[in-house]
Amino acid sequence: MRMVFRWFGEGNDTVSLDQIRQIPGVEGIVWALHDSPAGEEWPMDRILNIRDQADRVGLHLDVVESVNVHEDIKLGLPTRDQYISNYIRTIEKLAQVSVKVICYNFMPVFDWVRTNLYKELEDGSTALFFEKAKTTDVDPSELVRTIINNGELSMPGWEPERLAHLASLFELYRGITEDDLWRNLGYFLDAIIPVAERNGIQMAIHPDDPPWPIFGLPRIMTSQANLRRFLRLHDSPANGITLCSGSLGANPNNDILSMIHEFKDRIPFTHIRNVRVFDNGDFIETSHRSQDGTVDIAGIVKAYHDEGFRGYCRPDHGRHIWGEKCRPGYGLYDRALGIMYLWGAWDALERVRLQGEKRNPS
Ligand SMILES: O=C(O)[C@@H](O)[C@@H](O)[C@H](O)[C@H](O)CO
Numbered sequence: 001m002r003m004v005f006r007w008f009g010e011g012n013d014t015v016s017l018d019q020i021r022q023i024p025g026v027e028g029i030v031w032a033l034h035d036s037p038a039g040e041e042w043p044m045d046r047i048l049n050i051r052d053q054a055d056r057v058g059l060h061l062d063v064v065e066s067v068n069v070h071e072d073i074k075l076g077l078p079t080r081d082q083y084i085s086n087y088i089r090t091i092e093k094l095a096q097v098s099v100k101v102i103c104y105n106f107m108p109v110f111d112w113v114r115t116n117l118y119k120e121l122e123d124g125s126t127a128l129f130f131e132k133a134k135t136t137d138v139d140p141s142e143l144v145r146t147i148i149n150n151g152e153l154s155m156p157g158w159e160p161e162r163l164a165h166l167a168s169l170f171e172l173y174r175g176i177t178e179d180d181l182w183r184n185l186g187y188f189l190d191a192i193i194p195v196a197e198r199n200g201i202q203m204a205i206h207p208d209d210p211p212w213p214i215f216g217l218p219r220i221m222t223s224q225a226n227l228r229r230f231l232r233l234h235d236s237p238a239n240g241i242t243l244c245s246g247s248l249g250a251n252p253n254n255d256i257l258s259m260i261h262e263f264k265d266r267i268p269f270t271h272i273r274n275v276r277v278f279d280n281g282d283f284i285e286t287s288h289r290s291q292d293g294t295v296d297i298a299g300i301v302k303a304y305h306d307e308g309f310r311g312y313c314r315p316d317h318g319r320h321i322w323g324e325k326c327r328p329g330y331g332l333y334d335r336a337l338g339i340m341y342l343w344g345a346w347d348a349l350e351r352v353r354l355q356g357e358k359r360n361p362s
């Protein structure tokens, strides 16, 4: 397991590279040009600038999250081909700075959705919260205003330019079905996966968060069966998954451990995160400790260890603790605590394995 930590860039993150490098076992940053609008080709000088900053502190930049996908690609509009060409050129540039994995998602309009960014937990910390009733039969622009205002720094996938023309986007998606999304995703994969293969890069789609349709918009990266269908859409080792336990875990019917064992060869990148799911379908994010939420985090680490997982791992989100002011879900303290929980579970398993090997050398 290769631990990495998401960083939003100089002046765009409350966490510094010097702090990140002091978290035990973190080898690299998970980065992106977050102010580069979806669909645009990334400028090489900006990419090289990130590389130079990471080099200075000895962190690698193997994982990009995300090169966002333009809505016209998801919609299957004729204009998609230009945006796909730009995407391809960005892949080729990222290969020049030795990027190994590119994360992305195929959610219409919104990236991850929450209804309250600072919901209080029993211990007085706050966390990201999703209230189902606030996303059914409501006007999404109200939620966007709340989120953008409270988000202080913009949230991944909630770029102002994308949300500025919300009404026209919803109009474009009127009548778009899950089958349309599948077809358009297949078209996109057929164009980019051969490029990723040639450049030694694995594409890793992130599941939908939450993993069900919202505001009447279709979502397809939601379940084990759909992830299986996705992998067959373009059957290549370069077509992989960012298995996010927090996103998929918001639906308790999703068996994350089973997914790890089934898709083990197609998970270049994992987000290990806990959520506590309530009976009415609402959920709140919690510490990484299994006991604090609904997701069997210790079991997930064991499943990856049993499979000899050699991919990249990040703790995804954390709570806001000790009064930290930070990007929603992206504070230093609780993500660092999360990493130490993951390392503790992993190292205990590794010790048992090595002792077993000593007793019975193969
Ligand atoms: O929840 C998060 O913060 C991330 O896991 C997602 O925003 C993720 O970066 C995107 O959906 C992947 O494109």
Ligand SMILES: [Fe+2]
Binding pocket: 206, 244, 246, 247, 271, 316
């Ligand atoms: Fe995630």
